């Protein structure tokens with residue numbers, strides 16, 4: 001059986017996906033027309049052609065502008081439903097979805113608009129496709145910590161349907177230490193904690209995410225390899241890294257996937273997972289990321305199987321459900 005057939009066949013979880021980063025050029029075009037919004041593009045093809053990035057910030061500028069077409073509850077439903085349709089096609093059976101409230105509240109669109117849209121799509125995905133999903137509310141790190149506190153407060157009516165709190169946006173110059181107090185409060189409220197660290201930022205940011213934010217997972221984390229002690233710590237404690245290969249390539253974190261360190265991290269025993277980050281901006285959903293790795297690196301069937309197992313092991317699912325998914329993978333690969 002070819003690796004791409006195995007990738008397709010294995011049930012997988014996705015743990016690092018920004019819902020705003022799954023907006024297709026087609027849906028952006030449609031919603032702009034629906035709301036009479038003028039885009040700086042003349043066609044759907046022109047939108048797709050604009051997705052050429054030199055670093056994280058050059059992507060974020062386009063990504064935040066693109067989210068401006070999301071106005072009403074149905075838009076947020078359509079956004080999430082389109083993602084679940086792709087999950088179904090890729091055999092993603094569980095997903096932990098990040099959303100950026102501040103991208104919407106800053107435009108006057110509140111939790112009472114986007115949350116019902118998200119939750120309706122999540123319920124329909126469970127019913128129609130059997131896909132389970134969790135929500136990760138992410139704070140934008142280029143904004144002040146006071147803004148993150150206000151967001152945590154505004155989310156209060158939805159605490160029971162939010163599983164984790166995260167940290168994303170422009171990494172350089174905005175270390176995890178800037179958000180130490182708000183994450184302490186989020187943890188006290190019972191949320192799981194994740195943070196982007198070591199994508200563009202140095203290993204010190206990963207240490208801060210671990211020591212000051214008390215994260216359960218590191219998003220990206222690929223720069224951990226620059227610090228031997230950090231690598232040893234992450235390995236010994238099996239801190240999951242949610243790695244996003246095509247994202248790293250598109251944002252020039254690596255200049256060639258053949259030089260990506262995910263396989264060496266996996267071979268050293270780290271709890272690494274494969275994810276798509278912002279699939280419509282980076283040229284591929286989850287299976288495309290697996291396949292791109294297989295094309296660029298000496299990936300074996302055992303690696304693919306381990307990555308699929310890790311995706312559940314590193315998830316926030318209850319232990320018994322994790323074990324059921326992992327047993328299913330073993331039964332398919334025996």
Ligand SMILES: Nc1ncnc2[nH]cnc12
Pocket residue numbers: 018021056168169170171196199247277278
């Ligand atoms: N790759 C990424 N890094 C930081 N913030 C993000 N927001 C969406 N995608 C991101």
Ligand SMILES: [Zn+2]
Pocket residue numbers: 016018168196219277
């Ligand atoms: Zn991300």
